[in-house]
Amino acid sequence: MKSINRCGICERNTTEGIHIYQLFVCETCEKEIIETEPGDARYSFYINKLKNIVPSKIHS
Template sequence: MKNKDCCSICSSRTDDGIYLLRVYICHSCEKEMIQTSADDPKYQYFIDQMSKAQRSVIVS
């Protein structure tokens, strides 16, 4: 059985995501991030979440 990791964007625990620069992103968030245009307000949310996650990895 595979470990479930916590998504850095939505905080859900899944085993079907990816690691991007040591930051775990679930498949659902990955798909939404890819489909979100740069002028969508959600785009900035994704940037902010990735930035927070990356900073927490650096501190760890």
């Protein structure tokens, strides 16, 4: 059974998507991010949302 996650971009709940460290990105947003060109107005929106990615600290 898949767990329901909240997308860090659109904030919708879904079971389909990817985790980038602690940030969950739904399939719809993932596709939109990949297809967005740097000159597009949405580009800066996605960049700002992706800044919320915080790498996990692995201590060895």
